[in-house]
Amino acid sequence: MKEVKETSIKSSEDVILARQVAREMAKKLGFGLADQTRITTAVSELSRNIYLYAGTGRVVIKAVSGDSGKGMEIVAEDNGPGIPDIEMVMQDGYSTSKGLGQGLPGTKRLVDEFEIKSKVGAGTIVTIKKWLR
Amino acid sequence: MAKKEVSNISGVLVKKEKEILDAWIKAQADLPAFQKGLITAKQLEEESSRFLKLLVKAVAGGNLEDITAPEYDEINKSLADLSTSRASIGFSPSETTNFILSLRQIFIRILQKEFDDRLDTLVNAGLVFADLLDKLAIVTFEAYVKGREEVIREQQKSMLELSTPVIQVWDEILILPLIGSVDSARAKQIMESLLESIVTTKSSMVIIDITGVPAVDTEVASRLLRTMQAARLMGAESILTGLSPQISQTIVHLGVDLSGFVTRASLRDGLELAFRKLKLKVTKAEG
Structure with missing residues (x-):
């Protein structure tokens, strides 16, 4: 399946939109209810991070296939301020806003693959993958 | 096209305003949108006559091409208002754009009568008019979409305001x-x-x-x-x-x-x- 859906994040409503797109795609690919919820929640976290810290950005959701079979890849990208210390934000309980500080580490636990690249002043790209099993 | 020809064409429009209006109203009355009873005959007449008056005024200076020019300001605005109001009363996009597009045939007929001995002028005039109407139709369509988006935004807002009771x-x-x-x-x-x-x-x-x-x-x-x-x-x-x-x-x-x-x-x-x-x-x- 060659399917790519892009949602640009500009407002808090777009977070909801990205989430809906993710849930629909997960359902279509055959993910179970629990995984649908995990994927939806992960997308919610990533797109909200874009909205909260960068203001604008985009979330690209696509169906992929690899060694582990079929799956879903989500790329959340922004040109925001970037993250100076990635190790720090990946710790549980660390938050620069008033949040729970569980967003990124929590997201990592919800998915199978997690990759974060960030450059201060240039932006952040988070790529996550969830495989269908 | 030669300047003189253009002024000829707009001259025809000015001269034949009444005739065009009558034929146009008649043509619109046959369209399904009107048959559905979404607007009254009186509304249709008023809207058409107002639009034609504005169009005559806009083309009087000889500009039949650039609808972004100031003389078209009023007509663009009135078209936008019209589309928005029609979108809100349930006109489909094609029904809304038909307001302008139904004018095309009538123009061509009138021009035909006027220039039947000068084929060149007729073809040129027809093209210029058709082009102008297309541009205005796009204005209508854009405004229609904008009107619809407005409706969607309103709905979103009211959904957000759905009160969750304690x-x-x-x-x-x-x-x-x-x-x-x-x-x-x-x-x-x-x-x-x-x-x-x-x-x-x-x-x-x-x-x-x-x-x-x-x-x-x-x-x-x-x-x-x-x-x-x-x-x-x-x-x-x-x-x-x-x-x-x-x-x-x-x-x-x-x-x-x-x-x-x-x-x-x-x-x-x-x-x-x-x-x-x-x-x-x-x-x-x-x-």
Whole structure:
């Protein structure tokens, strides 16, 4: 399946939109209810991070296939301020806003693959993958 | 095209305004949109005559090409208003653009009569007019879409404003059934009204039901936690209900700690617990 859906994040409503797109795609690919919820929640976290810290950005959701079979890849990208210390934000309980500080580490636990690249002043790209099993 | 020819063409339009209007109204009256009764004959007549007057005024200076010029300001605005109002009363996009497009044939007929001995002029005039009407039709269409977007935005807004009531189900027991996205500005207001209700109803138990919440991420979880903490400070105990198996798993994965709060799978269980804590008993009436 060659399917790519892009949602640009500009407002808090777009977070909801990205989430809906993710849930629909997960359902279509055959993910179970629990995984649908995990994927939806992960997308919610990533797109909200874009909205909260960068203001604008985009979330690209696509169906992929690899060694582990079929799956879903989500790329959340922004040109925001970037993250100076990635190790720090990946710790549980660390938050620069008033949040729970569980967003990124929590997201990592919800998915199978997690990759974060960030450059201060240039932006952040988070790529996550969830495989269908 | 030669300047003289252009002024010839606009001259025809000015001269034949009445004739064009009559034919145009007649043509529009045959269209399905009018047959459906979405607008009255009087409305149709008024709108058509106003538009034609503005068009005559706009082309009088000889400009038949650039509709962004100031002489077209009024006509563009009136077209936009017309489309928006038609979108809101249920005209389809094609029905709305037909307002302009139905004018094309009539123009061509009139031009044909006028220039039947000069084929070159006729063809040129026809093309110029058709082009002008196409441009105006696009204006209508754009305005139509904008009008529709406006309607959608309004609906979104009213959905956000859907009030989630805080319900007092029994003395000292409040229920807050959360539905939809709890990460909007609406959520904040819901939570505030819950805290106020605790005071006004002197409640000591609060049941927050999230059966209707599709996704609980850290933002939603932190809102819930903060509300329950605030309620606790006010002396009310919270019971979080409606946690589906998927949502509970997700919450655990995210690492959100709800252990300090009482949770139940269903609203029913939550209510039962609240009754028990208040030493209330529901029994079947005898007889």
